[in-house]
Amino acid sequence: MNIEYNYGFLDENTKRMLRRGLLKAVAIPGYQVPFGSREMPLPYGWGTGGIQVTASIIGSDDTLKVIDQGADDTTNAVNIRRFFGRVAEVATTEKTSEATVIQTRHRIPETALKSGQIMVFQVPEPEPLRTLEASEVETRQLHAHQEYGLMHVKLYEDIARYGHIATSYDYPVMVNGRYLTSPSPIPKFDNPKLHQSPALLLFGAGREKRLYAIPPYTDVESLAFDDHPFDVQxxxxxxxxxxxxxxxxxxxxxxxxxxxxxxxxxxxxxxxxxxxxxx
Amino acid sequence: MLQPQFDKPVHDAQCTFRTVLAALSEPLAPLTLPVLPPAPVGLLPGTAAVLLTVLDQEVSLFSANLPADAGEWLRFHTGVRLIDSATDADFVLVHDGETLPALASLKAGEAAYPDRSATVIVETAAFGTDQVEGRGPGFAAARRFGASSLTAEFWADWTANHARFPLGVDVLLVSADAVAGLPRTTQVTLSIDENRREPVEGKADGAQAPEPTRVGEDAEHRPTPPSTGAAGFPRQEV
Structure with missing residues (x-):
């Protein structure tokens, strides 16, 4: 049986919903835009958010690179690359410099990104405050009032307990001085690459049904204290x-x-x- | 007779969207639209391309002077709801020469959901570099910009819109074949003499400042460390 899919797997209505969401996400950097996440041919937690974002932006003249923890040759990366090769007829590459769209799980490539490239991040938990406050209603209010004291207390407790900020991945950032944002579980080693990146950074969380974005050349500051400045591994x-x-x-x-x-x-x-x- | 839409709806909408996304990501830099559909009377080809890309039955559009044929064309090809009230519209279309509605009267979103806000599509005959200098997210360096359909009043209104961040509306400026983005994060400085005007309410600086008049400078909304203002836990006390 030969099943024909719409180009890019998603139907056009879903793509338009995602596209409108992405435009608002770019206009409000770091803010989480809710969207209607669709069932994808792989389980939540395997990159459904990233795949839906990629599916809504990708075109036949794109060159796609997919990495999983930095590697092009792991199961998840190979399968997602083959998926888009099949449903979107795109060229694929392992070279960071040749890619126009890079879907990633938990790393930013070492090779510097260029203007015009788009990074798509797979995000398991888009809400940086979720481990501190379980209620979505409550965290929405905290974002609305830019009330991020909870996170500072959390980092402070790290210092009190371990002598340094022990968070080593998914290290919270302030985007454009306004929204506290999860950079997805990238190591904090990659956080400095988010700041004033020439590439557009898009984030998709499939299970949590959220999109967000960091436009090119946007200030992204990793949270820290004056006497405990941010540093990388x-x-x-x-x-x-x-x-x-x-x-x-x-x-x-x-x-x-x-x-x-x-x-x-x-x-x-x-x-x-x-x-x-x-x- | 009803005009057709994109020749290849799926692919043409995709590459148009990418152009709009790039235009909004790096604001005030007009980008040429890759595909132009046959447009009905009353819509520029560029506008027709953008509308076919973003509209469907889930959103509403307001336009003060939309010819009936153009309305029919949009309804047939996108399923969009055409509504009579600009204040409720998800998308607001403003033709060249029309007066823009006050930005503050449009949907600006709520504090918890600033994405539930209007997108204004403004048609313009030509782009220039003579009206403002923009900065903010998406600007590697300040960029100069102008659009023939925009007035000094609009830019004053824009400054107030920017100051409401994260609430506010976003603007797409569309010519016959190009699009430029103006997201609410963009801060502008007026750069021509006749545009010099009284500062909008709530702005302390600007009026007395020597040329170029600086508007939109707003300490509360510029990138500041989270230790200041309403950001919560003060750094020093930790």
Missing amino acids: TWDSHCALCGSTESYLDEIITDDAGSRMFVCSDTDYCATHQQEAKQ
Whole structure:
């Protein structure tokens, strides 16, 4: 049986709803726009929000890159890339510099993004205050009044307990000085890339039915205190494959004896680096 | 006879949307629309393209002087509800030469849902660089802009609209074949002499300032550390 889908999988009404939502999301940076999330051919938690955003923006002249924790070759990334290759007839790539649309789960590529590129983030929990306040009615009010004291208390309690801010991923940011926003569970290592990014950043949360955006060249500030400024992870080691000292490293256990190595989480960056080293 | 719509509705709407999205992401930089549908009398081809892309039966459109044929065309191709009241409309269409409704009278959203606000589509004969200088999200550097259908009154109104952030309306300026975005985050400074005017209410600066007159400067809504004002927990006490 050969089932024909509409271009981009979603029907045109759904795309228009998403598109109108995205326009408002861009106009109100960091604000979560509710939308009618559709059932997708994969479960919630596998990137349904990101896929719906990608489906509503993608066209046949786009080049799509999909990464999962920085890697182009993991199950989720391969399948989403193949999905859009099939339903939207787009070219796909693993090169950050060649992509026009990059859908990502939990990383921002090491290669600097360019103006005109669009990043689509898969977001499990769009509400940064949710672990502190369970009620959506209540968190809406907190955003309406720009009342973010709860989050400052949370970060302060980290300092009181551990001596430093222990949040290492999904580190909350203020977008355009107004909305407290979840950057999705990217490591805080990637937070500085959000600030004044030349690329448009779109976020989709399928289960939570929310869209939000950070337009290009927008101020994004990671929360911090004067005496505990924001900082990112550093490693004593360098990438075992390409030797980079600047990228985000994953620790990999290599045998039962506890040997380990550190390698770049961004596979495209690592491969490019290795090739450059050979020449 | 009813004019047709986009030749390839799915793909033409997609690339038009991408142009509108890019225009709103980097405001006040007109972008050429990739596809122009055959437009009925009373709509510029650019306007027709944008409307076909964003309208359907879930939203309403207000236009003060929409020819009956153009209304029929929109209803047939998009299913949009044409309504008589600008204050309730999701989309407001303003033809070149028409007086813009006061922005404050349009749907501005609620504090908890600022996205439930109007989008104003303003037709213009030509874009220029002679009226304002814009900055804000989407501006790598300040950009100069002008549109022949916009007046000094509009820009004063815009300053008040910007000051209401996160509430407010967003504007798309459309010419025969191009679109420029003006989201509520864009802050403008008037740049021509005759546009110099009294500051709008609530603005302390501006009137006495030497040229170029600075409007829209609003400490409360500019990027500030969350330690100030209503942002909550003061940094120093921690």
